[in-house]
Amino acid sequence: MKLLVVGGTGTLGIQVARRALEEGYQVRCLVRNPKKPASSKLKEWGAELIQGNLRDPRTLITALEGIEAVIDVATARATDSLSIKQVDWEGKVNLIKAAASAGVERYVFFSIHNAEKFPNVPLMEIKHCTELFLAESGLKYTILRPCGFMQGLISQYAVPILDQQGVWITGESTPIAYMDTQDLAKFAVRALEVPQTEKRTFPLMGTRAWKAEEIIQLCERLSGKEAKISRVPMGLLRFLRRVTRFFQWTYNVSDRLAFAEVLASGQPLDAPMDEVYQAFGLDPKQTTTLESYLQDYFSRILKKLKELDYDKKDQKKKNKKTPFKTNFDGSLK
Template identity: 40%
Template sequence: MTLLILGGTGTLGRQIVRKALENGFQVRCIVRNKRAANFLKEWGAELIYGDLTLPETLPPAFQGVTAIIDASTAKVADENDSSDIITVDWYSKLIVIELSKLINIKRFIFLSILNSEKYPYITLMKMKYRVEKLIKSSGIPFTIFKYAGFFQSLINQYALPLLEQKPILITSKSPAIPYIDTQDAAYLCIKSLSIKEAKNKIFATGSSQAWKSEEIIELCEKLSGQKAKTLMLSIFIFKIFRQITGFFEWSLQISERLAFIEVINNTPNFKSSIQYTYNILNINPREILELDFYFQEYFEIMLKTLEEIRKTKDSII
C-alpha cells in the first residue's frame, strides 16, 4: 500500500511518516521545500514537490496512491492573515478530495479538532468542520480523528515556564482533557488503515487519563522539585476581550486565540468516546503513553542537562 501524507514535516505529520515506514508502508510526502524535508527522505519516504496553495502542483503526487493521511494545516506563522488558514485548510482540501475521488482512494484519513462543529466563529475550527462534512458527503471511504491536544504542546505551556521561573497562565475553569503523545496519535492513524470497522468512522482521540491544569502543574512541581508561579485569568475576561477585539481587523488573530482558549475550557470530559476509539481499533490502554510518564522522562533529561551546565560553569569559574 502506498500512503500519501500531507503535512509530513509537521509535529504530528513526521510521526505518522515514521510509524508508516516502520509498518512497511510505501510513503510519499508532498513538500514545498525538499531540502527542509530531507530528513523524511533519509527515513525512507519519497518526496514530491507540491504546494497546497498552488493546486496545479498536486496531481502528480496522487498517481498510484492507495490511501491518504491529511495532517496538514496552516502554520502558526501564517495566522496573522486568516486567508492563509482558508487557503490551506479549505480551498486546498477541496482539490485534495476531488483528486482522491478520481483515483478511487481506498481510505482518506483526516485529522481534525475536538468540538470543531461548535465554534464557527473560529476560522480554523470552521474550516476543519467544513472539511469533515465534505468528506462525509464525498463518497470516499474515510476515517476522521479529532484531537484535544498533544503532550508536546504542554512543554511550552507548563514545563518550560516552571523551569525558567516564569508565570504559568491558567484559567478559572480547568476542564479535564485527555491529551495524547504525537507518537501514539500516529500509531492510531496507521493502525486504523488495517481495521475494517474504522471505515467511515469519526474518533475522539486521547490518552485514557484526563488532566486538569492544576494537576499538570502539581506533576511538574513534583518532578522538578520547584514551585510554580501561576497567573489566574477568568474565562469571563477572555470572553469580553474576545468580543472587543473582534471589532477590529488588526486584532482578529488575538480574538481567535482567545476564543480557542474558551473552547478548550468548555470541552466536556469525553473519556467514554475515547474508550469507543480504543474498542474499535482494538487498542489496549496500556499501549498508550500517559502524561505523567512523558513528563517524568522530560524532567529527568532536562534536570540532568541543567546540572551538567551548572557543573561546567563552576569548573570554568
Template identity: 45%
Template sequence: MSLLIIGATGNLGRQIVKQALDEGYQVRCLVRNLRKAIFLREWGAELIYGDVCILETIPRCLYNISGVIDTFTTRPFDTQKSIEIDLYSKIYLIHAAQVAKVYRYIFFSIVNAKFYNNVPLMNFKVQIEYHLKESTLKYSIFQVEGFFQGIIQQYAIPVLENQAVWTTKETISLAYIDTIDVAKITMKSLNNPKMEKCILPLLGNKSWSSTEVIILCETLSGQTVKKRYVSLTILFLLRKILLFFAWTENIGERLSFIEIFTKPIMNKNVLQNWVQILDTDFMTINRIEIYLQDYFNRILQKVKTLNFEQNKNQNQNNNAKIDKF
C-alpha cells in the same frame, strides 16, 4: 501501500512518517520547504514539493498514491488565513483524491468541534468531516483534543525557565495523547475494515485541566512557577480588536478558542471506543506523568552534565593560572 502524508514536519506528522516507514510503507511527504524536511528523506521518505494553498501543486503529489494522511493545520505564524489552509485547500484535496482513486483517506479533527461553530478552526473541521462523509473515499476521521508534545512548550519550558505561566480559571479538562501512540493507531487503522467511513474520538487515558498540568510539572521538576490568570472578558475583548485588523486576523481567530472555556464539558463516554474497534490494549497507551517525567529527567541530566563541564573547565583555568605563578 503507498502513502502521501501532509504536515509531515509537524509533531504528529513526523511520528506517522517514522511509524509508516518502520512498518514498510512507501511514504511520500508533501512539503513546502525541502531543506527543512531533509531529515524525512534521511529516514527513507520521498519528498515532493507542494503547497496546500497553491492548488495546482496538489494533483501530481497524488500520483500512484494508495492512501492520504492529512495532519496539517494552520500554525500561529502562518501568513495565510486559516480558511485557505484548513478549508478551501482540504476540500480541493478531497476532490483530487477521489479523481486519483485514492483507496484510504485519514483526517484529524477535534473532539466536539460541532459544538463550537463560532470558532473558525472548529467550524472548518466540521465542514471537512461533512465533505468526507459525502465523498466516495474510504475515510477515517480521528478526533483529538491535545497532544503531550504541546504541553512542553506551553507548560514545561516556562516551569524550567522560571517564567510565569498564563492561564484562565477554566474548569475544562483535556484528554491529551502522545503523538507516538496516535501514529501507531493510525497505521493499525489503515487495513482495518471497521475503520472505513468511520469517525472516532482518539483520547488519552485521563483528562487534565491546565492547573493540574502545571502542578504536575512543578512536582516532577522540583520547581515552582508563578501563575498568571487572565480574565475571559479581557480575552473576548482582545479577540474583537484583533479581528478588526487584517494583519492580526489570524491571531484573533486563534483567540476564538477561548469560547470552549465558557461551555460545559461534553459527554466523553466514547473514550474507549477506539480501543475496542482497533483491538488495542488501553493500558499500553503512554501516560502523561511518565512522558513528562522522562522529559524532565533528560533536561535535568543535561543541565547536570553542562554544569559539570563548566566546573571542570573553570578548575582547569584556575589551575593554569596558579601554574603561571
C-alpha cells in the same frame, strides 16, 4: 501500500510519517519548503518529499500519482501567512477532490473532538464542515478526533516552570484528555489496515482528562520548582481576539484565541475509548500516560542541566591561573 502524508513537518505529522515508515509503508510527504529541518529529517528517514501547496491543485495531482492512501494532518499555524480558511477549508477541499479523482483507496483525516459543538470557533467550524464534505466525497475515509497533544504542554507549562517564568492559564479550567502524538500516529496508520474503521469517526483521548492546575502541580513535583501562575480573564482574551481581528496578518492569532471559548465552556474534552481500542485492535495499556510522558521529559532535561553545570565547573577549574609558567613543550619554567 504507497502513502501520502499531508502536513508531515508538523508536530503530529512527523510522527505519522515516522510510524508509517517503521510499518513498511512507502511514504511520500507533501511539503511547502523541502529545506526545513523537519523536511530534511523526513528525507533522512526514507520519505520521498514533493514540494506543493494545498491551494495549488496542480501540485496535488503530481503528489497523488501512484498513491493508494492519504493521511491528512495539515493545519494552518498561527504564524502562517495563509489564513485558517485558506488552508483548512479551501486547501482541504482541493485535496479531497484531487484524492477522489486520483482513485485513492483510503483517506484518514484529523479533526478535533466536539468540532460540531462550537460553530463560533473558526477552526472547529471548518473542521466539522470538512468532515461533512469528506463524508460525501465517495472516499473510504476515517475521521480521527483528538483534543490535545502532550507535546504542547512542554512549552505551555514545563519550560516556563523550569525557567521560573510565568505560567498563563484562563480563569476557567476545562479537563482535557491529552494524548502523545506517537500514540495518535499509531491509530492513524492502523486505520489503513482495519476495514472496520472505514466511513467511521473516532475520538482519540488520553488515559484521563487533566485540568491545568493538575498539570502544573505535576510539573512542580517532577521539576522541584514552584510555578508562578497568572490567570487571564476571559474578558481580556475576548478583547484581544477582537483587536487581532482588525489586521489581516493577525487573523490566525485571532482564530486561535477563539479556542478560549472552548475552555470556558466547562465541557470536559474527553470520551470513552474502550470501543475505539477494540475497533483498531490496539492495547490501551501501551498508551502513554501524562505522568510517564512528563516524567521522561523532566528526567532528561534535569540530567542535561546537571551535565551542563558540571561542564561549567570543569571549565572554570581549567581556566584558573596556575602559579607556574610553562614552556611551549609543556615543561615548567
